[in-house]
Amino acid sequence: MAVAGRASEFGEARPQRFAGLTASARNLTTLLAGFLGRPRSQNDNQPGHHEPGPAVELDCLRHVLAPELLAAAGQRSEDLGIGADRVLIQWGVINEGVYLDHLAVHTGLDIETLEYVSRTDCPLPDGGLHLCARHGLLPIRQRGGLVYVSAPHGYSARRIVRLIARYPLLRPRIRLTSIARFNSFLEYHSGDALADTAAKGLATRFPDLSAAPAPASHGRLFRFFRYLLRLSVPVVLLTLAPMLLLDAFGVILAIWFLLFTSLRLAGCFSPPKRRPRLPRLHDSQLPIYTVVAALYREASSVAPLMQHIDDLDYPREKLDIKLVIETDDLQTRAAIARLGPMPHVQVIIAPDVGPRTKPKALNCALIFARGTFITVFDAEDRPEPGQLREALDVFRTHGSDVACAQASLCIDNTADGWIPRMFTAEYAGQFDVFLQGFSNFEMPLPLGGSSNHFRTCVLREVGGWDPYNVTEDADLGFRLARFRYRSVMFLSTTYEEAPARFGSWLRQRSRWMKGWMQTWSVHMRSPRQLWRDAGASGFFTLNIIVGGNVLTALAHPLLIGELLVRGAMSVFDDDLSSFFAKPYVELYLATIVAGYLTTIAIGLIGLVKRNLLGEAWVLVLTPVYWVCLSIAAWRALYQLLAEPYHWEKTEHGLAQHSRIASQRRAEAGERRGWLRDNA
Structure with missing residues (x-):
């Protein structure tokens, strides 16, 4: 069957001398991802997973923010099924970097800026590096051992606090970084892997189903x-x-x-x-819902588009918005920057490899998508506010x-x-x-x-x-x-x-x-x-x-x-x-x-x-x-x-x-x- 079989998520193996460390990193990453990150997305729309217990991720802010504000964040966390830290960050009450500084002091963990981490420090193969974005967890090799860099989302911060309280000896093995720094590192260092996945992924996995030019087999x-x-x-x-x-x-x-x-x-x-x-x-x-817009020379449309997305009848804390722009589109990039901080928005620069098309840009966003469901809007679109909930009702009504x-x-x-x-x-x-x-x-x-x-x-x-x-x-x-x-x-x-x-x-x-x-x-x-x-x-x-x-x-x-x-x-x-x-x-x-x-x-x-x-x-x-x-x-x-x-x-x-x-x-x-x- 033409569509039978799937390509391996992590591609080809690295050289033999790294094989053991790569396998160890892969296994531990999967294990820790299940503990620190969100549960694996299911192909359904069942009630979301809740992390039991108090919002201990807010303990680091007890003497920083008003008790009433922390209580409101804790209640919103319970209502939404996400970490209370993400609520405060999405509200704009506290910057993610500032929160992580307080969390690091509270737990005794270090902050990892990723500025001095090279590609060779990560034992995962090229084909698997950018997939770490789904879990917010990156293994790096330092002093002969593995250290895990976590960009907390979902309930990750709450689980980290509990993990360190129970196993304090793990402090040297876990570091914190912001989602923005984490994604920037992956975009930069995944390089050819990101470009190949976006531009050649379908042609590589299912060549008979792609319109890509076929390699010349005859003279x-x-x-x-x-x-x-x-x-x-x-x-x-x-x-x-x-x-x-x-x-x-x-x-x-x-x-x-x-x-x-x-x-x-x-x-x-x-x-x-x-x-x-x-x-x-x-x-x-x-569930977390990913919204993607591929933009090229759309500086005048960015602000109205974001306003229409904000008008959607869906909790902003559960929106994962990806704006994909081209390398030479400085005007659109500037228009996005003028909108100010948007913690729920990731701006992705599409690699200048392969055809410059909308579907290639969408593939870049798909790599980093965290939502159980994903939708695409054009720059000039004005969706009705209830559209995401209506779509979920369709999936709830029909089978898988x-x-x-x-x-x-x-x-x-x-x-x-x-x-x-x-x-x-x-x-x-x-x-x-x-x-x-x-x-x-x-x-x-x-x-x-x-x-x-x-x-x-x-x-x-x-x-x-x-x-x-x-x-x-x-x-x-x-x-x-x-x-x-x-x-x-x-x-x-x-x-x-x-x-x-x-x-x-x-x-x-x-x-x-x-x-x-x-x-x-x-x-x-x-x-x-x-x-x-x-x-x-x-x-x-x-x-x-x-x-x-x-x-x-x-x-x-x-x-x-x-x-x-x-x-x-x-x-x-x-x-x-x-x-x-x-x-x-x-x-x-x-x-x-x-x-x-x-x-x-x-x-x-x-x-x-x-x-x-x-x-x-x-x-x-x-x-x-x-x-x-x-x-x-x-x-x-x-x-x-x-x-x-x-x-x-x-x-x-x-x-x-x-x-x-x-x-x-x-x-x-x-x-x-x-x-x-x-x-």
């Missing part, structure tokens, strides 16, 4: 002759029977076109299943085979022009109608680029995102299916900004089209293997939905051109009815009309669901929009051949209007009017 002359041989077959057919081949090709395109529209309609008229409403989880039952929950995406800057209006209708039909119904069929979902929520352990199991696929979300949906996992839709919305100018829209849509072509070509490398892995439903969904999405855009101008040519030829006939006497004309006409009508119907239903029926007039421009889609598809095909891994960035922060902001202003005006009238 140029051999590849040239093989290319000529493949090209000779269609050339010979075109020479011997050109009309027959063109008619056959047109019929195949038309049938594929009709299958695509039929499956979309079937999804639209399949009513979404209603999930039972579950009781609200207490904060102590909520559901690995991803996808929220709906909705365009906010609808009033910026006809392109955002058409985008609004397109998204409303896609996420609020088609995918909501299609989710009932238990087929692979072509995921959206953001607001998809994953079980972190499953995401690591399947290899994360493909950094060489420029539409990584659609690819991941089908890769999950090949590992026998499912994705489902749920009723929550994230508002996004659509490009308002044709040039920006064309670059974005061309990238999407190119990524869908990559996804189809990767998973269809071995059709028989795809059938075995994903079953018939996965096989046909890939070919009809992903393949059909691209093929309809490519075929549209060909079918229109065929009809125009045949219509022009019929003008010179004595009987204009001869136009319909030509072969397959009815099929071509039915294909085009069905495509237009399906797009209009799905968009109209979606706009009704969004209470945006006033924007339905834009659907009259569907034929024009399809021409634009065809231009994007043919441009994507050229790019697939010329520059397959080039990422054309979508500009954000250019919206002139915001439907949500207008609604909030109107609501605020109504409240002020009510207060004035009732004063």
